[in-house]
Amino acid sequence: MSSLPNSSYQYENLFKQETKPFLKPDTFLVGVCGGSASGKTSVCREIIRQLKGKKVDIIAQDWFYKPLTKEQRQDSANYNFDSPLAIDLDLLTEKLRELKKGKVVQCPDYDFVTHSRTKKTHQVSGDVILIEGIFTFETKALRDLYDMKIFVDVDSDIRLSRRILRDTSERGRTIKGVIGQYFRFVKPGFENFVAPKRKFADVIILRGSSNIVAINLLLDRIKAELQNHKPQKKNPFIYNRYSKDLEILSIPTFKKVRVKN
Structure with a gap:
């Protein structure tokens, strides 16, 4: 010396x-929960449209459905897609933890016609990530990762009509099959798993994306939170x-x- x-x-x-x-500020994660066909994706798109100057991306929880076995595919009409067990929540949690560290992640892609994962992946990164799905509030591990939690609350009749239109046009389903699945799985799944998680929301949007006043107030809140989201x-x-x-x-x-x- x-x-x-x-x-x-x-x-x-x-x-x-x-x-x-x-340290780079943590990626701002927003969990968007609500019943099937409640308009979660439409709310997310409106948030993206108005959050100018920020890189915003979406993760769809539907990407994380578990692939069905050959036997399950043959009897897919009797498979409960409205149970948290149908989603790989552990993988979703892992991807969100990586995003929280500012990493770019590759998320799986799910084909609702073949009930399997495709070779395609979704690359996700950004300043703000919106995570939308019926089970996005399901576990404490997920809820603890969100900087903000939004619940989209829409009348059940409206959700059913939207689901019929969506599943017949995009997922190769029949009207009879959609309605049968709704009363057998979707409605009980909402009542047992989704609706009880409403209590964890920071913001509840009634009537979904048509509620422009609520969305504008929500955007003001998000912008204020981002201003306070400082690096350590x-x-x-x-x-x-x-x-x-x-x-x-x-x-x-x-x-x-x-x-x-």
């Missing part, structure tokens, strides 16, 4: 600095070749250190 000055104390210029003096500061140590020989005694602005003998 002959190159060190002849003092038993040195100050901030001898401090080690971490490679990133400031790390200790501003400075790299130098003596750092391995220093012992930190305190953490003020100017730090006092003792040179090890």
Whole structure:
């Protein structure tokens, strides 16, 4: 240590600095929950349209449906897609944790005609990520990751009519099959799993995307939250070749250190 000055104390210029003096702000995660065909995706699209200047992306919980086995596919009309067990919530949670760290993630893609995952993936990243689905509030692990939780509340008759239109045009279903599934699985699933999670919402939007007043108030809230979403500061140590020989005694602005003998 002959190159060190002849003092038993040195100050901030001898401090080690971490490679990133400031952490990137966490990605802002917004959970959007509600019954099937309540308009969750439409609400998300309106948020994206109005959040100018921010990179906003969507994750659909439907991407995370578990692929059906050959036997389950042959009897898919009797498979309960409205149970949390049908969704790979662990994988969804894992992807959100990666996003929270500012990473780019690849999410699976699900084919509702073949009831299997495709080779396609969805690349997701951004300043704000909207996660929409019927079970997005299902576990505490998921709820704890969200910076904001929104519940879209729409009358059940409207949701059923929307579901009939969607599933017959996009998923190859018959009207009879959609209605039968609704009363056998969808309605009980909503009452047992989705509706009870309404209590966890920070914001409840009645009537869905048609409620422009509520959405505008929601956007004001999101913008205010983003303003307060600041990076965390790390200790501003400075790299130098003596750092391995220093012992930190305190953490003020100017730090006092003792040179090890």
